[in-house]
Amino acid sequence: MSEATTSPTTPDVLARRVAAAARRWRVAPLRERLGILRDAGARLRAREQDLLDCLRADGLSTALARFYGGWILRQGAADLLEHTARELMRTTPAPGETLVRRPDGVVALITPGNSPTINTAPLFSILLAGNGVLMRAPARDGGVRLIASECIGAALADAGHDPALVEVVTGRTRPLLEALYGCAEVDTIVFFGNAEAGRDVAERGHAVGKKVVLELEGSDCMIVWSDGDLEGALDSAMGGYDFSTQPCPIPKHFLVHPGIEADFVHGLRERAAALRTVEADPEGGPLVPMARPARYELLVEEARARGELVVGGYRMDARGEARAEGIYGAPSVALVDHSAGLLRSPLFCEEINVPVLPVVRFGEPEGEAQPTDSEILAAMLELVDGVPFGLRASIWTASDEVAASFVRGLGDVGLLVVxxxxxxxxxxxxxxxxxxxxxxxxxxxxxxxxxxxHLQGVVAPAAVVRAALLGPPDKVGLDFVDRVATITLNRPDRHNAIDADLAEQLGEALDRVIAAAEADELRGVILRGAGSSFCSGADLRMLGQLDARGARRFMQEVTWSLRQLERLPVPILALVHGFCVGGGFEFALHCDTIIASEDARFGLPEVQHGLTTTAGAFGRLVRAVGKPRAAHWLLTGERFDAATAHAAGLLAHLVGEGALDEAAARWSTQVRALPRAGVAAGKRLLAGLAGPDTWLPELEGFEGIVRARIDALGRGPRGGGRDDG
Structure with a gap:
């Protein structure tokens, strides 16, 4: 990455450099792009303190830097990148029909002057799709350079790609846009700014054949129903004063049920009055100098004209003392009545970007007939629908029925939070x-x-599409040597824990192994792990993000792969070292033979996590070592060493550390010499002796536990608190 100041020719030159780098990047296998961006995300996480320093230099307090820094780190998180990669290429129910997202080419990313670091985070997503990026940033913004150059650019360079895939241009936005309209290399413009400027960018961009993505104003609503969590709602509401109310995604209008109005207003007033400036409180203060103090005064006057200003309403200095010429605005709360003309007020029809936040009352004066809950709900929905902004809406209620009404009715917002x-x-x-x-x-x-x-449909064999677009698997290796296949689980940094990508790649590897068996080109299969372990089981971090149905689907996919492995008409060897626990142990139990080194450690610790096995471990372990010993291991989760496993009859051979490769070579030589017909007949006879398979009751028990746990924790509609980033 390089940077330059804008001039009539600079954007063209930089765009050509980006386009040249993008031509190679877009044809790089998706898994290669994913690996590079995972590396970039890891580099950024390792420099989290530097990122926080950059955000503080942008004017944020430490607390706000941590919160919005979490946004940035989340965009580079491995699980989000992997999820996105799966979305970029999706199969359909019809064999040989695939949906693929193709990159636009060169994307011009125009970030706003007041939050360039935060809005650099989409780089990860844009690049993963296969694009190059020419982005605008302020000349002195260190956060943009940290992300774009020192993390993403460095990861690109180390992987042999041109860091010019991301170029930063500094200077004023308008001259840059003028240059971009005539730049043939730029395909898409992503513009952050106000609505008026956005309309102009869209018209000018579309006129010259460019796609335009607009990220404009936000001034949205938070609804608090009578049974809502008051403390949770107040904590969320205080985000409305972040950065003196400049960020778009914070709540800026509060629609409050009469049954909780008094308590909510009291809490909001007390909390707002206690807020301090970043200068006075660098650790937790949310208030920064206002860009347009006159706008603050206008909204204060409008609030007084429309209703009651219960706190704030004056300009102040950094210490919080009232000053007529102060550049800070005291956090203000305005009580306004719901009325027919409310949407014409600047408090609702224009973006609020100064700390004056209205609370809308839906009750009638004392002594008059009060609206019903149905009438209040309808009025709230109408008001949210009438506000001309649609970034977000949130609702606080303990009632699933009320929540469902808002989810059903609020279709014109980008993100709806319950x-x-x-x-x-x-x-x-x-x-x-x-x-x-x-x-x-x-x-x-x-x-x-x-x-x-842009979306493309491809009609071709799935194997052709995967080979063309995905590239070689990165979490499962497959090698064929003289009719013996070696499958290597390859997540050594996580002890080869099984996540969705590894499960998918294992299925792909087994498809190739099955094809080799059908072509009579297979005599044996070795299953092993890279790094210091065989396999540590399911990735618990990934499982924690799934609902009960998603967890069941994941476990079914893994179990199906194990069945495919087990049913192969050739001998299967598990070559075990290090951790062989949980799902990893179940992998080994599906193999015909286990050879382990002395450092191997076995166990089924699911019970210790409040879970159960899912792939038939109960039946297999009982058959292998007898019910008393199996019951002890299954019901306590106790781990045991390789010598104990050998003595129990689980292992065919126990070898010294470092001797596994030699043992595998001897086993391979042996199975290559065996006539296939006899081996296949033997496998069929052994399968007939297997007895009942316990995988289905295990899976049902697992799903029931996960579902009960989610219900008990209230996960799903809740979550996403301020510390979740």
């Missing part, structure tokens, strides 16, 4: 994008990998 922090970064959904003035006529939740790519 009982969660309004400004959160969801784990796999986008924190950006929305319809109305927030994103223009094509606005929606902006998954930037999707917005900067």
């Amino acid at each position: 009982n969660g922090h309004h400004a959160q970064h969801p784990r796999f959904l986008s924190p950006w994008g929305g319809p109305k003035r927030s994103g223009g006529p094509h606005g929606e939740s902006h998954l930037f990998w999707q917005k900067t790519s």
Whole structure:
């Protein structure tokens, strides 16, 4: 990555450099791109403190830097990148029909001047799709350079790709845009800015044949129902004063049920009055100098005219003392009544970017007939629908019925949050994008990998598509040597824990192994692990992100692969060292033979995590070592060493550390010499002796436990709190 100041020719020159790098990048296998960006994300996490320093230099307090820094780190998280990679190529129910996202080419990313570091985070998503990026950033913004150059650029260079895939141009936005309109190399413009400028960019861009993605204004609603979690709602509401109310995704209008209005307003007033400036409180202060103090005064006057200002309403200095010429705005709360003309007020029809936040009352004066809950709900929905912004909406309620009414009715927002922090970064959904003035006529939740790519249908054998677009697997290795296949689980940094990608790649490897067996080109299969372990079982971090149905599907996919392995008409060897626990032990139990080194450690610790096995370990272990010993290991989760496993009859051979390769070579020589017909007949006879398979009751028990745990924790509609980033 290099950088230059804008001039009539500089954007063209840089765009050509990006385009040249992008031509190679876009044809790089998806798994290669994924690996490079995972590395970039890891580099950024390792420099989290530097990232926080950059955000503090942008004016944020330490608390806000941590919160919004979490947004950035999340975009580079391995599990999110891997999920995105799966979305870029999806199969259909029809064999040989695949949906593929193709990169647009060169994307011009125009970040806003007040939050360039935070809005550099979409780089990960845009690049993973196969694009190159020319981005605008302020000349002195260190956060952009940290992400784009020192993390992404360095990862590209180390992998042999041109760091010019990401170029940063500094200078004023308008001259840059003028140059981009005439730049043939730029295919897509992603523009962060206000709605008026966004309309102009869209018109000018579309006129010259460019795709335009608009990330514009946000001034959205948070709803608090009578039974809502008051403390949770207040904590979320205080995000409305972050950075003096400049960020788009924070709550800026509070629609409050009369049954909780008094308590909510009291809590909001007390908390707002206690807020301090970043200068006075560098650790936790959310208030920064206002870009437009006159705008603050206008909204204060509007609030007084419309209703009651219960706190704030004055300009102040950094110490929080009232000053007529102060550049800070005291956090203000305005009580306004729901009325027919409310949407014409600047408090609702224009973006709020100063700390004046309205609370809308839906009750009638004392002594008059009060609206019913149905009437209040309808009025709230109408008001949210009438606000001309659509980034987000959030609702706090203990009632599933009320929540469902809002979910059903609020279709014109990019992100809808139930009982969660309004400004959160969801784990796999986008924190950006929305319809109305927030994103223009094509606005929606902006998954930037999707917005900067286009959909293609491919009719071809799945193996051809995978070979062309995915590239070689990175989490499962497969080698054929003289009719013996070696499958290597390859996540050594996680002791080869099984995640969705590894499970998918294992299935791909087994497809090739099965094809070799059908072609009479297979005499044996070795299953082993890279690094210091055989396999540590399912990735618990990944499982924690799945609902009960998703967890069941994942376990079924893994179990199906194990069945495919077990049913092969050739001998299967598990070559075990290090950890062989949980699902890893179940892998080994599906093999005909286990050879282990002295450092191997076995166990089924699922019971210690409050779970159960899922692939038939109960039946297999009982048959292998007898019920008393199997019951002890299964019901306590106790780990045991290789010598104990050998004595129990689990192992065919126990070898010294470092002797596994030699043992595998001897085994391979032996199975290559065996006539296939006799081996296949022997496998069929052994299968007939297997007895009942316990995988289905195990899986049902596992799903029931996960479902009960999720229900007990209230996961799903809740979560996404301020610390979740």
